[in-house]
Amino acid sequence: xxxxxxxxxxxxxxxxxxxxxxxxxxxxxxxxxxxxxxxxxxxxxxxxxxxxxxxxxxxxxxxxxxxxxxxxxxxxxxxxxxxxxxxxxxxxxxxxxxxxxxxxxxxxxxxxxxxxxxxxxxxxxxxxxxxxxxxxxxxxxxxxxxxxxxxxxxxxxxxxxxxxxxxxxxxxxxxxxxxxxxxxxxxxxxxxxxxxxxxxxxxxxxxxxxxxxxxxxxxxxxxxxxxxxxxxxxxxxxxxxxxxxxxxxxxxxxxxxxxxxxxxxxxxxxxxxxxxxxxxxxxxxxxxxxxxxxxxxxxxxxxxxxxxxxxxxxxxxxxxxxxxx
Amino acid sequence: xxxxxxxxxxxxxxxxxxxxxxxxxxxxxxxxxxxxxxxxxxxxxxxxxxxxxxxxxxxxxxxxxxxxxxxxxxxxxxxxxxxxxxxxxxxxxxxxxxxxxxxxxxxxxxxxxxxxxxxxxxxxxxxxxxxxxxxxxxxxxxxxxxxxxxxxxxxxxxxxxxxxxxxxxxxxxxxxxxxxxxxxxxxxxxxxxxxxxxxxxxxxxxxxxxxxxxxxxxxxxxxxxxxxxxxxxxxxxxxxxxxxxxxxxxxxxxxxxxxxxxxxxxxxxxxxxxxxxxxxxxxxxxxxxxxxxxxxxxxxxxxxxxxxxxx
Numbered sequence: 001x002x003x004x005x006x007x008x009x010x011x012x013x014x015x016x017x018x019x020x021x022x023x024x025x026x027x028x029x030x031x032x033x034x035x036x037x038x039x040x041x042x043x044x045x046x047x048x049x050x051x052x053x054x055x056x057x058x059x060x061x062x063x064x065x066x067x068x069x070x071x072x073x074x075x076x077x078x079x080x081x082x083x084x085x086x087x088x089x090x091x092x093x094x095x096x097x098x099x100x101x102x103x104x105x106x107x108x109x110x111x112x113x114x115x116x117x118x119x120x121x122x123x124x125x126x127x128x129x130x131x132x133x134x135x136x137x138x139x140x141x142x143x144x145x146x147x148x149x150x151x152x153x154x155x156x157x158x159x160x161x162x163x164x165x166x167x168x169x170x171x172x173x174x175x176x177x178x179x180x181x182x183x184x185x186x187x188x189x190x191x192x193x194x195x196x197x198x199x200x201x202x203x204x205x206x207x208x209x210x211x212x213x214x215x216x217x218x219x220x221x222x223x224x225x226x227x228x229x230x231x232x233x234x235x236x237x238x239x240x241x242x243x244x245x246x247x248x249x250x251x252x253x254x255x256x257x258x259x260x261x262x263x264x265x266x267x268x269x270x271x272x273x274x275x276x277x278x279x280x281x282x283x284x285x286x287x288x289x290x291x292x293x294x295x296x297x298x299x300x301x302x303x304x305x306x307x308x309x310x311x312x313x314x315x316x317x318x319x320x321x322x323x324x325x
Numbered sequence: 326x327x328x329x330x331x332x333x334x335x336x337x338x339x340x341x342x343x344x345x346x347x348x349x350x351x352x353x354x355x356x357x358x359x360x361x362x363x364x365x366x367x368x369x370x371x372x373x374x375x376x377x378x379x380x381x382x383x384x385x386x387x388x389x390x391x392x393x394x395x396x397x398x399x400x401x402x403x404x405x406x407x408x409x410x411x412x413x414x415x416x417x418x419x420x421x422x423x424x425x426x427x428x429x430x431x432x433x434x435x436x437x438x439x440x441x442x443x444x445x446x447x448x449x450x451x452x453x454x455x456x457x458x459x460x461x462x463x464x465x466x467x468x469x470x471x472x473x474x475x476x477x478x479x480x481x482x483x484x485x486x487x488x489x490x491x492x493x494x495x496x497x498x499x500x501x502x503x504x505x506x507x508x509x510x511x512x513x514x515x516x517x518x519x520x521x522x523x524x525x526x527x528x529x530x531x532x533x534x535x536x537x538x539x540x541x542x543x544x545x546x547x548x549x550x551x552x553x554x555x556x557x558x559x560x561x562x563x564x565x566x567x568x569x570x571x572x573x574x575x576x577x578x579x580x581x582x583x584x585x586x587x588x589x590x591x592x593x594x595x596x597x598x599x600x601x602x603x604x605x606x607x608x609x610x611x612x613x614x615x616x617x618x619x620x621x622x623x624x625x626x627x628x629x630x631x632x633x634x635x636x
Binding site for chain 1: 368372373375376379380382383384386387389390393401402404405406448449451452454455456459460461464467470471474476477478479480481482483484485486487488489491504505507508510513538539540543564567568570571575586589590591593594598600603604607610611614615617618622623625626629630631
C-alpha cells in the first residue's frame with residue numbers, strides 16, 4: 001500500500017513546522033498507527049470475554065466439585081473425568097451422537113453434491129430452484145424439530161400413514177434406538193442439504209469449463225465427471241463442509257430434546273435414553289439436575305476434545321483419499 | 326442414472342486424468358465447442374422432475390404444519406389425514422396467545438435479533454476495513470486468528486458463560502442473550518473479503534490527501550461501499566439470531582423474558598401435546614422469516630455462496 005510511503009513523504013519539505021502544525025502531524029500519525037487496532041479491538045475483546053474465556057475456563061471448572069447450590073469449590077483433579085468415563089450413560093450419549101452424526105451427515109452431503117451438480121446445468125429459473133432448496137434452512141431448529149416430531153408421530157404421523165398405506169407396518173419412531181436416530185437425522189438433513197448444495201454449487205462454478213470439455217471429449221459421462229473431475233477439484237470445499245457439519249452434528253441438542261417432547265423425557269432423550277446426545281447429557285447435569293457445574297464442565301471439555309479429534313480424523317481421512325488416487 | 330454411470334471407473338490416475346488438461350490434441354473449433362457445451366448442459370426432463378421432487382420435500386413439511394395449524398386436533402386422526410387447510414386457524418392463533426405470552430416473545434426476539442444484527446454488521450465492517458485496507462503490525466496473524474475462531478465451538482463454554490451472567494446479574498434479561506452475539510468471526514472475515522475487492526485503495530488515498538481522518542474515511546467512504554455486503558451479512562445474522570435456542574433456553578427463565586424459540590419449546594413441552602396449538606405457534610414463529618426470505622432470499626443465497634468460495 002502507498003499509505004506508508006505517503007507517511008514519510010508528507011512531513012518532508014517542511015523544515016520547521018509551527019506548533020499547531022506539529023500537533024496536527026502528531027494526530028495524523030497517531031490516527032494512522034492506532035486506528036487499525038482500535039477498529040479490530042471490539043471483535044477481539046468481546047470474543048475473548050464471551051467466547052474464548054468461558055471455553056477456557058471450562059477446563060478449570062471441570063477440575064472442581066462445583067455446584068451453583070454451594071459456595072465451596074473443592075478441587076478434585078481429574079475426578080470428574082473419572083466419574084464421566086465410568087458412567088455408561090455418557091458412553092450411551094457418545095454412541096447416540098456419533099450414530100446420528102453419521103446418519104445425518106453422509107447422506108446429506110452426498111445429496112448436496114448431486115443437487116449442486118444438477119444446479120450447474122443450464123436450468124430455467126435458477127434463482128427459483130436455489131430459493132426452493134434453501135427454504136428449509138430458514139426454519140429454526142425448534143420449528144424443524146416440532147414439525148418433524150409431528151410427522152414422525154406414532155399414531156397420527158403422516159410418515160406412518162404413508163408406510164401403512166404402502167403395506168409396511170407402523171413404526172414407533174421414538175421408542176427404538178435406530179428409528180429415533182433416523183428421525184433425528186432426517187431433521188438435520190432436511191434443514192442443511194440445500195444449504196450445503198449451494199456451497200458446493202459455488203465451488204463448482206469456479207472450476208474451469210475447459211476441464212469438463214476435455215473430460216467430455218474423452219468420453220466421460222456426467223456422473224464420471226462429477227466424481228472424477230468435480231469432486232477432486234472442489235476438495236477443499238468438501239473438507240470445509242464435512243468439518244463444519246461434524247462440529248454442528250456433535251453438538252446437536254434441540255432436535256432430540258424436542259423430539260422427546262421437551263419435558264423430562266426430552267432431556268434424557270427418551271425413556272431409555274435411546275436418543276440422548278452429548279449436549280443433552282451436558283444440559284441434564286449442568287442445568288436440569290442440581291446444577292453440577294464441575295461435572296458438566298468435564299462433559300463440555302470432553303466434547304471439545306472429541307470435536308477436535310473427529311475434525312482431525314475427517315481431515316486426515318479426506319487427505320488420504322486425495323493421496324490414494 | 327444411466328448404466329454408464331454405474332460402470333466402475335478405469336483404474337489408474339483417474340482423478341487427475343482430466344484435471345490438468347485444458348485442451349485436446351485436436352482442438353475443436355470455437356463453434357463446435359459452443360455446440361458441445363450446449364448439448365452437454367441441456368437439462369433433460371428427468372432433471373426437472375428430480376428438482377420438482379426436491380422442492381416438494383423442501384416445502385411440504387412447512388405446508389403441512391400450516392394444514393395442521395388451520396385445523397383442530399380431531400382432524401389429525403382422520404384417515405386419510407387432511408392435506409388441505411381447514412378453517413380453524415384464527416381460533417388456534419388466539420389459543421397460542423392465551424397459552425404463552427407469544428406477543429411478548431415475538432417482541433423479545435425482534436429486540437435481540439435487531440440489536441445483534443446492527444452490532445455485528447457495524448463491528449464487522451469496522452474490523453473488515455482495518456484488515457482489508459489499513460496497514461498494521463500483526464494484521465496477518467490476527468486475521469488468521471479470526472478465521473480460526475470461526476471453527477471454535479463456543480457453545481461448549483455455556484457453563485462459565487452462565488456463571489459470568491450471574492456475576493453481571495444479567496441472567497433472565499435480554500442482555501444475556503444479546504451480549505455474546507455482538508460480534509461474529511464469520512462477519513469480520515466476510516467483510517474483509519468483500520472490502521478487499523470492493524474498495525479502491527486510490528479512493529482512500531485521495532481522502533487522506535484531503536486531510537480526512539481514518540474514522541471519517543470509514544464513515545463516509547467505507548460504510549456506503551460496504552452496503553451490499555452489509556445487507557447479506559445482516560440477513561444471515563438476523564436469521565441465526567432469531568433461530569438461536571440453546572443459550573436463550575438456559576439463561577432466560579421467566580415467561581415474559583423468553584424469545585420466540587423458547588416460547589415455542591414451552592408450548593410443545595406440555596403434558597399432552599396439543600399438535601394444532603404447537604404447530605400454530607411454529608407457523609407464527611416461522612412466518613416472519615419466510616417474509617424476510619421472500620424479500621431478501623437472493624441476498625442470502627449470494628452470501629452463502631460467497632462465503633463458500635472464500636471460506
